[in-house]
Amino acid sequence: MTTTTGVTNSADLFESINKARDNKSKSQETQDRFLKLLITQLQNQDPMNPMDSAESTSQMAQMSTVSGIENMNASITSMMATFNAAQSYQAAALIGKTVMVEGDTMQFDGSKPVTNEIDVPAEGGVVTVAIYDASNNKVDEIQLGKQPGGRQAVEWDGKGANGNSLPAGKYYISASVAQANGGNKQIPSYTYVKVDSVAMTGGTVNLRLTDGRVLPFGDVTSIM
Structure with missing residues (x-):
């Protein structure tokens, strides 16, 4: 019984590790490979001719920069999604109202x-x-x-x-x-034209007007 439980826990553990590995970004995988390579180089370096610390530091800084850019891009993407959602809610309030375009x-x-x-x-x-x-x-x-x-x-x-x-x-x-x-x-x-409906197309909030035109939400200059 004990053996069966151990096998089940091991299987769960490997499954979790595999999922975590699958979820890693490309930059994280690159960082992992770089750190493993760096450690291997340190372990096998010639004591009489050690690695150039400046070069290693520069490489690590580059890796940090790549990671930072990826995180920044993720943050910007999240902010844009939030902005678009907020803009769509604002635009939805215009249905039935008259706007100037x-x-x-x-x-x-x-x-x-x-x-x-x-x-x-x-x-x-x-x-x-x-x-x-x-x-x-x-x-x-x-x-x-x-x-x-x-x-x-x-x-x-x-x-x-x-x-x-x-x-x-x-x-x-x-x-x-x-x-x-x-x-x-x-x-x-x-x-002034009345707004008939609102739709999100390709990340842009569009207004369908009663005269048949479809215009971006940003084209509205005033609301009656």
Whole structure:
């Protein structure tokens, strides 16, 4: 009975050792081989011509550096996983909310003015904003005059060029700044769009918007 127990314990011990060995990283295995080689060299060195201690110290420092880098990489990977998880929770809270992202699509509810933003070049300029309906017909034009550089708010009252209220629906904004040569340069616009769902793709948190676009969480510039 005693013999059987001893065999079982030995088997368990070898299994544990094998598992531990399998779990060792490549750098740990390299360190083990290096230490065994170093000990063998020390045991068999010529007393009249001993090993160069400086060289041994340098090799050990290199091994320590490799181990440190591996540990740092593991820490960074863990931190990124935690960051992505936190970001996904934040993004999930946006479902059903309206966020501002770069684009030209805006939704008019038939009554309240629509607020958008444009990105005017650093030097500023005379800005014109055109509004188009879902059929790409130009329905209104807003002359903003001279504007300073940077993000500027633009409000559309939901009325056409003739002053009549337009029906609720999807509309598009197009902004441009006058050039010195007489032409016009298109500038970025930002509109509010509702978030339909959130997904994690390839380590990136993406938002699916109600207009069909899928954008990274980091593209959101403000939340309504």
